[in-house]
Amino acid sequence: MFDEKINQMLKRYELNTIHDHENALKEIIQEVVLLGLWRSKFYEKAVFYGGSALRILYKLDRFSEDLDFSLIAPEKKFDIKKYLGAVKSELELWGFEVSKEEQNKKNKSTIESAFIKANTLIHLIKIDTNLKTHKNAVMKIKLEVDIDPAVGFTSEDKYHLHPIPFTIKTMALPSLFAGKMHALLCRTRQTNIKGRDWYDMIWFIKNNIPCDLIYLKNKMVQTEHIDISESLTKEKLAKLLYEKIKEIDFDLARNDVEPFLKNSGQREELSLWSKAFFSDYLVQEILVQTELST
Numbered sequence: 031m032f033d034e035k036i037n038q039m040l041k042r043y044e045l046n047t048i049h050d051h052e053n054a055l056k057e058i059i060q061e062v063v064l065l066g067l068w069r070s071k072f073y074e075k076a077v078f079y080g081g082s083a084l085r086i087l088y089k090l091d092r093f094s095e096d097l098d099f100s101l102i103a104p105e106k107k108f109d110i111k112k113y114l115g116a117v118k119s120e121l122e123l124w125g126f127e128v129s130k131e132e133q134n135k136k137n138k139s140t141i142e143s144a145f146i147k148a149n150t151l152i153h154l155i156k157i158d159t160n161l162k163t164h165k166n167a168v169m170k171i172k173l174e175v176d177i178d179p180a181v182g183f184t185s186e187d188k189y190h191l192h193p194i195p196f197t198i199k200t201m202a203l204p205s206l207f208a209g210k211m212h213a214l215l216c217r218t219r220q221t222n223i224k225g226r227d228w229y230d231m232i233w234f235i236k237n238n239i240p241c242d243l244i245y246l247k248n249k250m251v252q253t254e255h256i257d258i259s260e261s262l263t264k265e266k267l268a269k270l271l272y273e274k275i276k277e278i279d280f281d282l283a284r285n286d287v288e289p290f291l292k293n294s295g296q297r298e299e300l301s302l303w304s305k306a307f308f309s310d311y312l313v314q315e316i317l318v319q320t321e322l323s324t
Contacts, residue, residue, distance in 0.1 A: 066118075072099075145172055235316060
């Protein structure tokens with residue numbers, strides 16, 4: 031069975047379907063992974079960012095799949111395997127039965143990756159639910175670490191209370207917004223449309239978060255999407271967004287994000303999504319609230 035604190039964590043969720051249980055278990059596993067990384071001193075080298083950071087630390091109202099990290103300073107010989115043993119031990123301490131898998135790089139990459147895997151059926155049984163799933167169904171959580179980060183992001187330490195109190199070093203919200211903007215603007219294939227990026231952009235706007243344009247420019251220079259001699263102003267960002275919006279199939283974007291939403295009310299909001307909604311309204315909101323970071 032699970033430790034009692036894990037059972038208490040499960041009470042935060044409305045659990046009806048297998049999908050509800052899987053999302054809850056994945057998120058709790060993510061939180062325990064973050065605790066194991068803290069115990070192993072990982073945050074002395076790295077910061078947490080991406081959709082899961084927004085969800086777990088800043089209350090983004092959608093689920094997220096992966097755990098994304100950036101080293102604080104480049105380290106080409108960084109090896110994520112050093113930390114996986116501590117993560118696996120932490121998960122087992124709380125009652126999870128998991129395996130770890132390092133991902134071998136097929137080509138030159140600045141991203142170190144690994145997976146944590148857990149059998150879905152075993153953990154549904156531990157919750158004492160009558161829900162059934164395939165005996166070999168697997169929950170998989172990917173950990174990714176950028177070992178050659180762009181410079182210029184700001185960070186902060188955030189307290190997290192589950193399953194016990196600990197601290198997580200994360201990018202501050204303006205830098206998280208910049209990272210999201212980079213993902214949104216710089217994905218190359220039109221078929222690789224992440225509705226989650228657009229959903230998160232709306233979340234930043236609703237919460238009046240400015241975009242860190244210095245960090246965004248540094249990321250775009252690093253990936254060769256802008257020249258180092260160019261300035262990146264609010265107006266330039268708006269122009270780039272207008273151009274990107276013209277390319278997006280928002281039906282595909284809605285389909286991507288729907289499985290990560292918790293209720294029908296959130297899914298109803300997606301009916302507003304259109305090129306006009308993003309270009310005529312949301313880009314103007316970004317212009318109003320985003321200031322050049324200094």
